[in-house]
Amino acid sequence: MTDSTETTQLEADIPHDDLCPICRHLLHRPVITQCSHTLCEPCMAEWADVSVTSQMTPIPLTSPESADFNMLAISAKCPMCRTLTSAQRSEEVEERVKSRYPEIYAQREEEYTRDESLKDVSIVSLVVYVGNTAKLVEGSGSGERKFYDWEFFVTVSDTSVVNEVEILLHETFKQPRVVKRRAPYTVRREGWGTFTIRANVVLKSGYSWISSDAVDTAYAKRVSLPLEWTLDFEDGGSQARCKLKLKNERRRLRSS
Numbered sequence: 001m002t003d004s005t006e007t008t009q010l011e012a013d014i015p016h017d018d019l020c021p022i023c024r025h026l027l028h029r030p031v032i033t034q035c036s037h038t039l040c041e042p043c044m045a046e047w048a049d050v051s052v053t054s055q056m057t058p059i060p061l062t063s064p065e066s067a068d069f070n071m072l073a074i075s076a077k078c079p080m081c082r083t084l085t086s087a088q089r090s091e092e093v094e095e096r097v098k099s100r101y102p103e104i105y106a107q108r109e110e111e112y113t114r115d116e117s118l119k120d121v122s123i124v125s126l127v128v129y130v131g132n133t134a135k136l137v138e139g140s141g142s143g144e145r146k147f148y149d150w151e152f153f154v155t156v157s158d159t160s161v162v163n164e165v166e167i168l169l170h171e172t173f174k175q176p177r178v179v180k181r182r183a184p185y186t187v188r189r190e191g192w193g194t195f196t197i198r199a200n201v202v203l204k205s206g207y208s209w210i211s212s213d214a215v216d217t218a219y220a221k222r223v224s225l226p227l228e229w230t231l232d233f234e235d236g237g238s239q240a241r242c243k244l245k246l247k248n249e250r251r252r253l254r255s256s
Ligand SMILES: [Zn+2]
Pocket: 020, 021, 022, 023, 024, 025, 027, 028, 039, 040, 043
């Protein structure tokens, strides 16, 4: 969201439809939301508020991803109307504004890449799966107290951005805190009771979560994402999926 007097003057005659409703400049790298709002991709990324709980979608444990699931679509609350939506780059709109205002568009692109605070900041989409598998331990216990051999897991679509996953079990377990520094991020135990497991997905330096649920650590802002999962022993277990966004600011880190 750069503010430049050079472009503002040239942009005075641009019709409303070709301007971003957030930064009020010519649309730059435009995206269209499912709620039919068109805005710049950097503006969408900056303002869209992603909450993990609103994102969690239960999916079958074994079935492969359906074909209509777009891993890269940005899911977020629309900054214009606040409905949960996803946004995708629109080549059509981009071509339209580029061909109508080639000079202004080139200037917008130039300002964007020149701005130190935005330089090399890229937005990455990540899919996170959280769930558990469960197998009845034959001949164990009776009635309500049947024992299950369960495995809790957190799976991410790109493990190269994850520093560690901290898994917190019920305090009655012998080793209730497990830290996994590399995939698979899993914990396997046996027990009869279901409870809520907490898992904190901590990113590598230079990355931060774009989510209102993200928390700071002593070292960096918004690098830890707390997830909650209640164990499910029915039908072999279950899982949920959520799509999240990360900000990658490697360059700023190098120069500081
Ligand atoms: Zn904008």
